[in-house]
Amino acid sequence: MSARPAPVAGAAAPTRERPSTRPARGTVLLVCLAVALVAAALVSAVSGQTPVTPAEVLGSVLHRLGLDVGPLPAHPQGDNTLWVARFPRITLGILVGAALGCAGALMQGVFSNPLAEPGVIGISSGAAVGACTVIVLPAAGGVLSGSLAVAAAAFVGGLVTTLVVYALARANGRTEVVTLVLTGVAINAFTSGVLAFLVFIASPSAREQIVFWQLGSLNGATWRSVSIVAPMVVAGLVAAMLLRRRLDLLSLGERAARHLGVDVERLRQVVILVVALLTSAGVAFTGIIAFVGLVVPHVVRMVAGPGHRFLIPGSALGGALVLVVADLVARTAITHAELPLGMLTSLVGGPFFFWLLRRTRTSQGGWA
């Protein structure tokens, strides 16, 4: 790829981070995340009430691909459990996690602010309002999973909220921490009012679904919901990767980015579209799963630096890993019961957000 000069041994103090180590660390991180993701998916596939071994999982997948290699699940319900319940669930978890992680990284890039996250600033709940509106309609008949209308409404809700946050939270080309967080508070307060109203007018069956869905869960995953979410996530990730260099330049500030040849106005519009697409893909069938987009990009930045070349794929892989693991915990921690996924990520992410807030405050010398 790029021809970087090889580092000269002993040229810099050993405590300093060499610039040339960052790409290496980024690549190692991506490989580690990918391996961990495959391992986590495998563990998740064999965990649950119906016993299946890892070899049987592999055999089952290979048989479906037309290769008669490896053992098929011995349990009579084994194959069925894998292909009807566990695989769509794991796949949806990977897609939603990748969408949320990547959306967080994009938000932070376009707001030039490490605290921007779709959940924190209310975009997720905006998308939730859109999705809920469709769910409570009598025509929906309480069918939550796999409805294209739900996904479309979530996208519209997410897009409108992103535009509102963008318009309200920016001043002089930068977003101040306090404005951004307060905008999020205001938007979350408003959307929770709308959601409460929607729950109020909903039929009893729709009501129960909404309440559980709001807490975030991969429980309703089907191949149909996977087939709706997958193209949204793939399109969003591809667009994000193509924007990576321009997002790097945006961290110099809008004026400097423009003087380096970035059409800042258009870049922002495109990023907003992509964020709304990814967030609504992450919310439509799984509810609000907060903080994934905050924690994951932050950890990736600490390991591989802030360049979007590694930040975007790292955040996508990391988000997928976090969601697969969190879902595994959610459905196996207590026998015969399932914990809400959004509850888990909030319990971990909330304190992290607090820590990040304190740190940002210290580094900026007070509330910027």
Added chain:
Amino acid sequence: MSSVAASFLETVRLRPRRPLLPGRLPVGAVLAEVRDARLSLGGAPILDRANLAVRAGEVRALVGPNGAGKSTLLGVLTGDRKPSSGQVSVHGAPLGSWSATDLAQRRAVLTQDVAVSFPFTVREVVEMGRSPWRATSLEDDDDAIVAESLEATDVAHLSSRTFTTLSGGERARAALARVLAQRTQLLLLDEPTAALDLRHQELVLSLARSHARAGGAVVVVVHDIGLAAAYADQVTVLAGGRVVGDGPPAEVLTPDLLSEVYEHPVEVLEHPRGGAPIILPRR
């Protein structure tokens, strides 16, 4: 909707189109110009029929008291500020007719605010200065040019430090390195010396001068009139949004004009060796 789709495709295109590389204009040609710019903020006039032209081969200093409109006039030239009337042109064509990339290949801008939002290293920040030349034949020289720019502004030893951990003066020099790495014929620098010590002030202005001697051009906003007198080929003096002096330092920086502009008596002496002007406030 189709225009949205078109703009989306344009923005996420796989490879940027290869622009025609800009030619360098000959020494003496006007690279950028502001004519009759007026601008007011909140009813107060900031610029009043201000003119500014910069030619290849010269260092032009913008001087004047606080609030004279120096940074605003430079902002009009860079396109950061829109004048309510007047024309801005780059290479003879209106500013608005150039794309952001075209402009970035013709002039580099150092703004006063040099913050970076994420912990990029100094080298990464300077490498960003090469981005207008991506997918052009000049991309191959990136590493050499980045190293040279780091060296020229005396920040090579900081190259693996995080930009956000640098002191004010170090940031200013690292940001200047990024601007130099852009390798444009025209440099527009807004107070590059404000945070610098004496040695680095001299370093930055001699960089500006050698850039001009090599056929480039520099517009630099400075507060220190002594620096302007020593290094600039042309000086533009601003007061109250108006250009009140324009020409070589020896002709423009007179005791009368400076005393009037700064509302404080100013003396201009000749240096005993070489006769360079020394500008002192009367104390």
